[in-house]
Amino acid sequence: MLGYILKRLLHAVPVALAVSVICFSLVQLAPGDPLAVVLPADASQETVDAVKAQYGLDRPLVVQYFIWLGNVVTGDFGKSIATGRPVLSEISNAIGYSLSLAFLASLMALIVGLSLGMLAGYTIGSPVDKVASAFAISGVSIPHYWLGIVLVVIFSVQLNALPAMGAGTNPDAGILERLRFMILPAVTLAAMPAGIVTRSVRALVAETLARDFVTALRAKGLTEVQIFGHVVKNSAPTALAVIGVQMGYLMAGSILVETVFSWPGTGLLLNSAILTRDIPLLQGTILVLALFFVAMNLIVDILQPLFDPRIKRI
C-alpha cells in the first residue's frame, strides 16, 4: 500500500509542475496592465514605470516565472498588486470560506445523490426512477448562477427568510447564524454534483444488481439487506471517484456562485483578481485551486483500494 501511495504522490509532482507553468503563462496572455488598477488613471508614465519596477514586472517573463516558482516553493506567493497584502494570507482567509461551503455542498450532494441514486437504481423504469432521473438531469443542466438568483428571489427577496449575500457581519455569530448565510449558496452549489452522483449511482446500482453474483447471492439465501451491502461495496469506488472530482469542481468552479452570493471565498477572490488583473493573486489562487484538485484526486486514488483492492495493481 505504501508503495502505491508513494507512486501516486510521485505522479502528482509533474502534474503540479505543469499546472504551475500553465497558470503562470496563461495570465500573462491576457491584455491590459495590472498597474492600471493600482494607480489613478491619470498617473504619469514615470510613476507607472517606477511602480512596475517595484513589482518586478519589467523583467523577462522566464525570469519572472523562476523567481515566482522559487518563492512559491518556499511558501511566498508574493503580494497582491491591488491590496498589497500577502497572497498567501488572502488565499488562506478565502479558502476557509470556500472549504466550508464546498463541504456543506458535498454533504448535501452526497446525501441527496446517494439516496436518489440508490432509489432509482433499485427501481429502474418505475415512476420513482423517472422522477429521480428528472431531478438529476435538472441538477446537471440548470446553470447554477441562474439557480442561485432564483433561490435569492424566492427565499431572500420574496420570503425574506435567508440572507441574499455575504457571510454575515457579526464576528461573534453562532453556528446557526453562520449556517443561515451558507444555505442558499450551498444548495446552489450542490445541485450539479447531486445530479451527477444520482446518475452515476443509479447506473452503478442497476449494473451491479444485474450481475451474476447478485443472482448467486440471492440463490444462496442472503437477505436483501445483506445484498445491499454488497451492492454498496461494488458501487463505492466509482461513486467515490465521482464525488472526489466534484469536490474539486466545487472548490474551483464556484466563481459564479460565490460572485452571485458575494461569498468571500476563493471563487470571489479569483473573480476580483481577474477583474483587477491582479497577477500575483490570480496566479496564486489558480495554483492553490489546481493543487487542491490534484490533492483531491490523490486522496481518491488512495481511498479507492480500500474498497477495491484490485485497483492497487493498476
Place this chain on the structure above:
Amino acid sequence: MPIGYDLKSGALAALGHTARKLSSWQVLRPAKHLACATALGLLMAHGAMAEGTLRVALTASDIPLPNGQTDQGAEGMRFMGYTVFEALINYDLSSADKPVTLVPGLASEWSVNPDDKTKWTFKLREGVTFHDGSPFNADAVIFNFDKIKDESAPQYDEKQSGQGRGRIPTVTGYTKIDDMTVEITTSAPDALIPYQIAWIVMSSPAAWEAAGSWDAFLNAPAGTGPFKVSEYVPRERAVLTRNDAYWDPERVPELDELVLLPVPDASARVAALRSGQVDWIEAPPADAMASLEAAGFEIVSNVYPHVWPWHFSMLEGSPWTDERVRKAANLAIDREGMKSLLGGMMLPAQGMVPPTSDWFGEPEFTVGYDVEAAKALMAEAGISKENPISVKAIISPSGGGQMQPILMNEYIQQNLAEIGINVEFDVRDWNALISNWRAGAKDPTTNGAMSTNSSYFSQDPFTSLMRHIDSRLVAPKGTNWGYYESAEADALIDQIRSEFDTTIQLEAIQSLHEHYVDNALFLFVAHDVQPRAISAKVKGFIPAQNWFQDLTPVSIEE
C-alpha cells in the same frame, strides 16, 4: 436656478432637490413571515442590528484600505477616504443644487504669497485631534506629505504614493513655519493648488508609529474625519462609528455606525437591498430600477463631474481631423433616445461639463440632435451614406465610470451610420484601454484606431479640461491621447494655471470649454448621474453634484 436631473420624466427640470421618493414601500405580508419562520425554523431568525446603522453595498470587490490615501477609485475616497480622513481643504457637499466648491478643512485658511506665487501658506485648524487622541499639527502635515513624496522617509508608502503623488504634480516642497502653519512650494505659479491639496488626506503619525508599519496601521487606523474605523476585515466588511469628538459640530454624524460591504455583482446588490440586508446600494443596474421603484426604494441621483465621450485622434489619417466631420458626428447622436435606453440614467452631454456648470461658458456651436444639419456638414466634406468613411473606435465592455459601454456604443454606431460613418469597434478590457490611453494614439497598441472611449473624471479644471488637449502633455508626459495641438488652447491653459484672480481664472476656464465645444474636439455623449438605490428608512441624504458625498446628515429611521 440650478438644473437637476429628473428621473421620472427623463427631462431636465429645475429642482430644489433632485432626490425623489418614487413609490411606496411594499410591505411584506406578515403571513409570509410567519409561514417561512415556521417552515425554516431557527436558522431563519434575523440577527439584530444596532440602531442608526447604515449598511452600504459597494461596487468594489474589496474594502477600500483605511490607510489614508485609499484605493478603489472614487468610491474608495467617497466611503473611506473622506469619511475617516480629511484633507487641508474639504469639498462642500452640503447641497444638491449647486456645483461643489472647496471649503476650509484641516486648514482654516490659505493664501498665496503675493510676491512669490510659488509659495502658499496654510494656517492649520486649532484643536483638532486624530481618532487616536494625538494632536493634528504642522508636523502631521509634513509627515503626510512625506508619506507620498519622500522615498527616503520611514513612513513612505508605495501604495499611498501611487494614489496621491500624481494628484500634486506641481508641489515641490513643504515646510513647517510654526506648529500650526505650513508653507507649500510649487515648481511654478499654480493657481489650481487648492484643488490638488483637497486630494491629500491626513493619517495619524502617532498611530503609524504605534503600529510600526502601514500594514499594521490598517488594524488601528486613525484620521480626523467624522467617522472612525472600529472594524476592518479585508474583502468582507468595515464598520465605521461616529466620531463624537469631530471638530465641526455641524458635521458630527447622525448615524451610530456605517457598515461597508463589498458586493461587486450588481444583481447581488439589488437582492441584498430588497431582502433588507443592506440599506443602500451603489450603482443599481438600469434594468432593476423599475422594480426597485415599484418595491418602494428611492433611486437617488444627481449630475456630477463626469463625461462619457469619444476622445478623437488628431493624427494624420484620422477622419476626425476634419472639423466638419467632428461636428456632424456630434449632431448625429440621438442622446435622448440613448437616455431612454439607459432607463433615464444619463444626462445628454453638450460639452465636457454639463450646461449647469460654471465652466460651461457660452459656446457658439450647440451640441444636439440634428441629422439634416449633420448630413449637410458631411456633404461638404464629400461624405454621405452612399459614400461612407470607416472609422475604428476603441471601446471597453465595462469599467469604472464607463456606464453601459457596449449598449451605448452600438447606439452610436447606428446613429453614425446614418450620416455615412461606418464604425468598427476594437473592444478591449478596461485596463487595456486605460494602458493605451496613457500611451497615446501614436502607440502601436492603438492598432489603427481613431478614437478611444474613456469616461473622464472632471473634479477640477486640470482633470476636466486641461490635461486632454495641452499640446505639452502628449505621452509619455501626460494624457493628451489624441495629440491635439492648438496655440490658443495652450495659452488658455497657461492662463488658468497662473491666474490667481478667480474671476479672471473662471473666464479663462469658460473660454477653454468654449474652445472644446466650438471645435467639437470630442464626441460629447453623456454625463452619468451616479444612481444609487436606498431604502425608505434612510433619511437626510443630500446627493451632492460630486463623486464624493457627505454621509454625516444621513440617519436611519427604525
